[in-house]
Amino acid sequence: MSAIVEENHPSQASVASTREDLLPIREVARLTGVNPVTLRAWERRYGLIQPTRTESGHRLYSLIDIEKVRSILAWIERGVAVSKVGKILAKTESVRPVSKFISPDLVRADYSDWQQQVSDAVGNFDDIELDRVYGKIFSSYAEPVVFQDILMPLWRDLLHRQHEFGHTSEWLFFDGFLRSRVMHRLLLKREATSRRVLVSAVAGQCRELELLVTALFVSKAEVGVRVMPVGQPFDELTLVCQKIRPLALVLVSNHAPAAELPRRLTKLAMGLDCPLLLAGDASDLAQESLAGSPIACLGNEGSVMGQRLHQFLAGNLDT
Numbered sequence: 001m002s003a004i005v006e007e008n009h010p011s012q013a014s015v016a017s018t019r020e021d022l023l024p025i026r027e028v029a030r031l032t033g034v035n036p037v038t039l040r041a042w043e044r045r046y047g048l049i050q051p052t053r054t055e056s057g058h059r060l061y062s063l064i065d066i067e068k069v070r071s072i073l074a075w076i077e078r079g080v081a082v083s084k085v086g087k088i089l090a091k092t093e094s095v096r097p098v099s100k101f102i103s104p105d106l107v108r109a110d111y112s113d114w115q116q117q118v119s120d121a122v123g124n125f126d127d128i129e130l131d132r133v134y135g136k137i138f139s140s141y142a143e144p145v146v147f148q149d150i151l152m153p154l155w156r157d158l159l160h161r162q163h164e165f166g167h168t169s170e171w172l173f174f175d176g177f178l179r180s181r182v183m184h185r186l187l188l189k190r191e192a193t194s195r196r197v198l199v200s201a202v203a204g205q206c207r208e209l210e211l212l213v214t215a216l217f218v219s220k221a222e223v224g225v226r227v228m229p230v231g232q233p234f235d236e237l238t239l240v241c242q243k244i245r246p247l248a249l250v251l252v253s254n255h256a257p258a259a260e261l262p263r264r265l266t267k268l269a270m271g272l273d274c275p276l277l278l279a280g281d282a283s284d285l286a287q288e289s290l291a292g293s294p295i296a297c298l299g300n301e302g303s304v305m306g307q308r309l310h311q312f313l314a315g316n317l318d319t
Helices: 013-022 025-032 038-045 063-077 080-093 106-123 129-136 145-162 167-189 206-221 234-244 261-270 281-285 302-313
Strands: 059-061 197-200 224-227 248-252 275-280 298-300
Touching: 025 038, 025 059, 025 063, 038 059, 038 063, 038 106, 059 063, 059 197, 063 080, 063 106, 063 145, 106 129, 106 145, 106 167, 129 145, 129 167, 145 167, 145 206, 145 302, 167 206, 167 224, 167 234, 197 206, 206 224, 206 248, 206 275, 234 261, 248 302, 275 281, 275 302, 281 298, 298 302
Parallel strands: 197 224, 197 248, 248 275, 275 298
Antiparallel strands: none
């Protein structure tokens, strides 16, 4: 499927599909697990969702609205207060480039179509079909878009629905497939030099696939990347860095930062002979509390992590 669709010439099928994709609130509640009372509160109190209204006043939600509901849920599960989610979503959306030649709605529809094809393959535990679709997605989009906008949202959706019969098996199948493919990409990108950037998870705050995908984004800085196993003790990172002597240490966390995190990071940075950087969702959330510290924040956007790391290593990005 081609992702290049001219904005001024949407097909009749696309327009019809957009109308058909509007769903009532009860269906959105079934799909996301968020009850209608909460959905209305998110709309009225926080302005997080703006559904379409029928002439009789009934709410209708688009696929974009459903995606936003799932994003809100993900942030809340990471410990972020719902009152702060709107600001985070606005910031995240502002850094994602949208081509002037393509309607954002059509781009999202294309993402959704690819996700459906992946979901069908996963639901059938069909590794051959999944590999075929995976390859076709890469022929249409850049690596950060493939993972951050298409594959990882589906992975998280399956993760959150493991209470439903069969979804645990589907998630395990999909998770194993993606981990093997990302590891393969990391091996292909590995530099011959022994001087590499070390990437490690903050214990309990990131799953292995999230760690590997972040390492893939970091490798866009044209440096070698070495990934530490999930479960690496925080207090032993100084010892590990003394032995490996990396260009920099990148810590990954996708949870709301605990109050003591800035202090722990600053203490760790003082014991290192290399720069310390924070990546993932916690990076954006902790930016203010880390201001003035020696720790640099790479953010949680795949399209900018590598650029920021490259600028930092070149001395062109402040902490």
